[in-house]
Amino acid sequence: MKKLLLTTALAGATLVASNAIAQTTVSGNLDIAFKASSVEGTNNSTSTNSYRGFGKEAQINIQNKGKLSNGMDYAAGFSLEDDANQDATNFNENTFIDIISGNTTVSISQDHVQNSDRTLGNFLGLQAEDLDNSVGTGFSTADIFTSTPTLNVAGGYGLGVTQKTPVGSFSVLYVPDVGAIGDDDMGSDSTNESAYEVGFVGDLGVKGLSAHAFMAKADKSDAATSVKNPKSTNIGLAYNFGQVSVGYNYKKSELTTAASGTTASEEKQNEFGLAYAVTPAITIGANYTKAESNAPSLTADAKSKSLSVGYNLGAIALTAQAAQLENYTGSAGVDMDVLYFRASTKF
Numbered sequence: 001m002k003k004l005l006l007t008t009a010l011a012g013a014t015l016v017a018s019n020a021i022a023q024t025t026v027s028g029n030l031d032i033a034f035k036a037s038s039v040e041g042t043n044n045s046t047s048t049n050s051y052r053g054f055g056k057e058a059q060i061n062i063q064n065k066g067k068l069s070n071g072m073d074y075a076a077g078f079s080l081e082d083d084a085n086q087d088a089t090n091f092n093e094n095t096f097i098d099i100i101s102g103n104t105t106v107s108i109s110q111d112h113v114q115n116s117d118r119t120l121g122n123f124l125g126l127q128a129e130d131l132d133n134s135v136g137t138g139f140s141t142a143d144i145f146t147s148t149p150t151l152n153v154a155g156g157y158g159l160g161v162t163q164k165t166p167v168g169s170f171s172v173l174y175v176p177d178v179g180a181i182g183d184d185d186m187g188s189d190s191t192n193e194s195a196y197e198v199g200f201v202g203d204l205g206v207k208g209l210s211a212h213a214f215m216a217k218a219d220k221s222d223a224a225t226s227v228k229n230p231k232s233t234n235i236g237l238a239y240n241f242g243q244v245s246v247g248y249n250y251k252k253s254e255l256t257t258a259a260s261g262t263t264a265s266e267e268k269q270n271e272f273g274l275a276y277a278v279t280p281a282i283t284i285g286a287n288y289t290k291a292e293s294n295a296p297s298l299t300a301d302a303k304s305k306s307l308s309v310g311y312n313l314g315a316i317a318l319t320a321q322a323a324q325l326e327n328y329t330g331s332a333g334v335d336m337d338v339l340y341f342r343a344s345t346k347f
Helices: 002-020
Strands: 023-040 050-067 073-083 090-101 104-110 158-165 168-175 195-202 209-218 227-240 244-257 263-277 282-293 302-312 316-326 335-346
Antiparallel strands (some): 023 050, 050 073, 090 104, 104 158, 263 282, 302 316, 316 335
């Protein structure tokens, strides 16, 4: 018993010593938004023509970082997210354990390693894909815009390596079960196969330039479906000229059939963004997005045009956006007008 007590005491002392050199931080953000949408066009078949209402997104981030016993750095944390349209609170945001040696980081994580859920073609306000979603059952027909290419590798738990260089950060991310978000403390089983994503984020050594490039591939989407081997690409470039920023983003999603190995469907999206800082506190932005698909059921290209104004009050940022969506479901004559207002704060 004395030996056990001594061992326990030593272990406790070790934990206290480790925590003494660690640093824990808590941060978060809160967005409260109002959106008004109206379906227009000659092919409007929705049960409700207009929708208006408030939405919100709240998130708390908890992170700990410090030194390991071998001298390496580490960081670990998770985020608690609660959106207005969720049935339950989610802990599957930015969950990670990082082991860091100089410019190299090894991550065991979900939604943490740099990934393709990003754009350089929109600087202010919502992306095209978010303008018409979360607007009730009356607008249940899905749009064909995308914020993340079809294959979202970072949405599942996996192992990633990120290497910082003078021109940017290169990364490789592998997930054994694409889409799995850790629904069991001992692991998870599903019919999904593995996937990987390679990526780059940086300035390529050019001041004012921002760039990213990601390519992802999975063995198959699900054992129960005939659609296999999804592939995704996301490439973006933006340049800042002082008060003016311009950007372009290209996204592509590709699916193949298991039997033939040929392309079953291909979706492409081009995004163009422009922003102008009128004053240090006021910015105006514009975006044009075009999405197209070769699926037989989708007969028209979807287009989105929007104008945004942002006002930075320091602790609170305000955003107003007006947008017109054309053929947003991939069918001609299904259009929508959107007004969006958001108040954001971080703490």
